[in-house]
Amino acid sequence: GGAYPGGQQPGGATPFQQYGQYMNDPVVANMAMQYGSSLATSGKAYVEQNLDRYIPVSRVKFYFAVTTDYVMHKLLLLLLPFMNKEWGAYNSGTGEPTRHLNSPDLYIPLMGFATYVVVVAIALGSQGKFTPEMLGMTATTAFVWLMIEIGIVQLAMYLISVTTDIKIFDLAAFSGYKFVHMIVCVISSMVLGSLGYYIAFIYASSANVYFLICTLRYIILPDSAEDRIARGSKRRNNLLLLIAFIQPLIIFWLTHHVTYGPDVVDPIKKKF
Numbered sequence: 001g002g003a004y005p006g007g008q009q010p011g012g013a014t015p016f017q018q019y020g021q022y023m024n025d026p027v028v029a030n031m032a033m034q035y036g037s038s039l040a041t042s043g044k045a046y047v048e049q050n051l052d053r054y055i056p057v058s059r060v061k062f063y064f065a066v067t068t069d070y071v072m073h074k075l076l077l078l079l080l081p082f083m084n085k086e087w088g089a090y091n092s093g094t095g096e097p098t099r100h101l102n103s104p105d106l107y108i109p110l111m112g113f114a115t116y117v118v119v120v121a122i123a124l125g126s127q128g129k130f131t132p133e134m135l136g137m138t139a140t141t142a143f144v145w146l147m148i149e150i151g152i153v154q155l156a157m158y159l160i161s162v163t164t165d166i167k168i169f170d171l172a173a174f175s176g177y178k179f180v181h182m183i184v185c186v187i188s189s190m191v192l193g194s195l196g197y198y199i200a201f202i203y204a205s206s207a208n209v210y211f212l213i214c215t216l217r218y219i220i221l222p223d224s225a226e227d228r229i230a231r232g233s234k235r236r237n238n239l240l241l242l243i244a245f246i247q248p249l250i251i252f253w254l255t256h257h258v259t260y261g262p263d264v265v266d267p268i269k270k271k272f
Helices: 015-023 026-054 057-064 068-079 107-126 132-159 168-176 178-220 225-231 234-259 265-271
Strands: none
Touching: 057 168, 068 107, 068 178, 107 132, 107 168, 107 178, 107 234, 132 168, 132 234, 168 178, 178 234
């Protein structure tokens, strides 16, 4: 027939070998690189252009515009909120978090989230319970509960018809600050055991609730003359308390499992 044995072409080169020789040509390789670079640039521009339709990238950027000085002072504020005397309102629509210590940011919650996952893995590893799947499970569980919390607050605001200046990214930031307190709980559990965990949990939860009430009351309970009626609204007070006191429940749910040592059943099973 007209076919060559084994797909062999005249000259002893297979189609794959001819393709390799074709791509080794400097001109062809240069054209391929240029096309790939052009395609990547076009794809990046398309993604950036269309991503902004669904996610306000320009708005998100200022939540990450933080300095080292801001981060250090904000962590100190989160851990020692009882010592702070200046709880003023902030403008979440303009400026950067670095301009006001009470402004929300997403840098600390994001770094806190990642650190929490690592610290939990270390705690479970010290108990002989760590598996690679635990990293993904811990991260997924924490993220899902964060979304549930934000959803509950958003639903509550809708049901009780409360309109505030707080934005969805503000909620994500204030909800994410709990990871700092959760890290304290997990580390205390590793160093001081169950008793240390519960002492840290009581303090960290109190600090988190106090911080949120002092910060959010200027947004949820406006102090301007025309909003005095709204400030005394029972619905707004209930919303503030909901956001604040839901935090200890989630903190406990996502950290209490690290207080327990290795399963007592394992040594028994080994004997038999």
